[in-house]
Amino acid sequence: MATKKLDPLIEAPLTTEAVAVSGRRMSDSRPEGWINKIRYNLQFVRGRGAFEIGIVFVAIIVVFSIISAVNPKGFPFLKAENLSGVLTQSVPMLAILSIAVGILMVAGEFDLSLGFAITFNAIVFVRFTDMFGVWVGVIGGILSGVFIALVNAVIVVYTRIPSFIATLGMGFFWGGASIFINGTNAALLNPELTKDGNPFEFIFAHDFGTFRSQVVWLLILTVIAWFFLHRHKLGNHIFAVGGNSAAARAISINPNRVKLLAWTVYGLLSGFASVLFVARIPSVQPGGNATADFTLFAVAAAVVGGTSLLGGRGSVIGMVVGAALIEVIKNGLILAKAPGFYLQLFVGVTIVIAAIFNRFMEGKAS
């Protein structure tokens, strides 16, 4: 394209005219050949890392399916009881938490109080359900998640102490608070609610034979989160603030406001996940030890899915696939009757390999 010298510099800001081109790439050097094109396009898929982990995930699913088809008795991976009884309940729970934590990590923040907060939210949900009915309970559980997240957010954003230490402390606090409001006995959800046919059961935990309601929620939330993080300007600002908050401030984006927003989204999602948790296991032990594992598993899932611990990098698809990968591997090991410690060994190695791989990809990209 010939550039006329000293044209009016630019008719900026350009109006949003529809640019009539097929495909999106419009740079002057277009890649030649389909392999180059694919490689070129992959380079610009936001939050790379999702693609590679997706391949690993599909490979594992294929291998598990083949083994299960050959030996359905010894490895019942494809059996309906396994799919709807285990996988489609555990994957959505971790995946939604992974999206929540992942968005927070992209913004450059971190939450170690998640596991305790889930217990607290769950107890708020159960108590509110007892007092005001189940729908108020659901809203209460979700708002409890937002509240806890915002307390963390205000501490971290305005005092500028690292989120690591602030949320560690707040985690213990909410663990204690859950006993304070509930006593030491388990909070039990009204058993009527989880009976087959109850609207609550249908919406949050219904067994459709091969999958559960939770999967539908995961799909809905994934699409919303994807639009929010990758297709909306607020998502763009989250990436900018996580990458270089000084630069974001210099062009009049308010980093504090963006961080508060990320924390709010995180709170909404973690509150919702807490409700799903109770829908699956209707008895909540106060104190937080029962849900403590979620804290680091959610981070692990996000990291496996290509989210950077330093902020500014990650993708929603990656977070979901990362969570699914961890849960599927767990499931496979249990089905293969591997002793419990294998599970830990395997998950640990997976996380480290994923982190190293991400590091490698990050280096490649620059």
Added chain:
Amino acid sequence: MATPLIELSNVTKSFGPVDVLKGVNFSVEEGKVTALVGDNGAGKSTLIKGLSGVQPYDGGNVSFRGEEVHIRSPRQASAMGIEVVYQDLALCENLDIVQNMFLGREELNAGTLDEASMEFAAQKALQSLSVRTVKSVRQKVSSLSGGQRQTVAIARSVLRNAKMVILDEPTAALGVAQTEQVLNLVRRLADNGIAVVIISHNLADVFEVADKISVLYLGQMVAHIDAKKTTRDEVVAYITGSKTPEGVA
């Protein structure tokens, strides 16, 4: 050009007991490159921060196209068309060129980002500046060289419809060829009618690109001279304080 784009008269700024700007007069014209020089601590940064709204002045008058204005925030300065390209560039390395150029003022289509329009506009902005060193507007900024980053930062100010672009040490970290590119770019900005202020310690660069040279010395504007009618030695004398407006000290 009768009235300058922006004119400062007698502006002051102090931090506690320290008077950094002691009544500075300064003016910038459209289509001209004005170099702001001075030794460390002379008040260059403070003067610029006042213009960009980061640290408003304590006293004095600022007029924009002859009308008196008070610049209180970066957002306001930006709305007036004053853009600053900072020394550390203020780009997000984890984002690509298009995202960086449109950060904070994304083009939307039905509520979602309109990548195609933004890509097109970014491409056009870079072309209008005759930038050909960037391979793709979808490159991450982390993969760009210092000169390319500077280019992107300048192009961003163009996209933002700047009337005045302030460049803080744009060539400080660049090699010879890249410096040349950036200076060409600065010239091109001015040729397109934008008022350009360039802060630099490198007098070779200043003389290559500037129309006017303003010298700050200890918080006072000691010279505002035509680049063609002065010499390097004279400017150095003003910077070091061995020459004052009244004559040789």
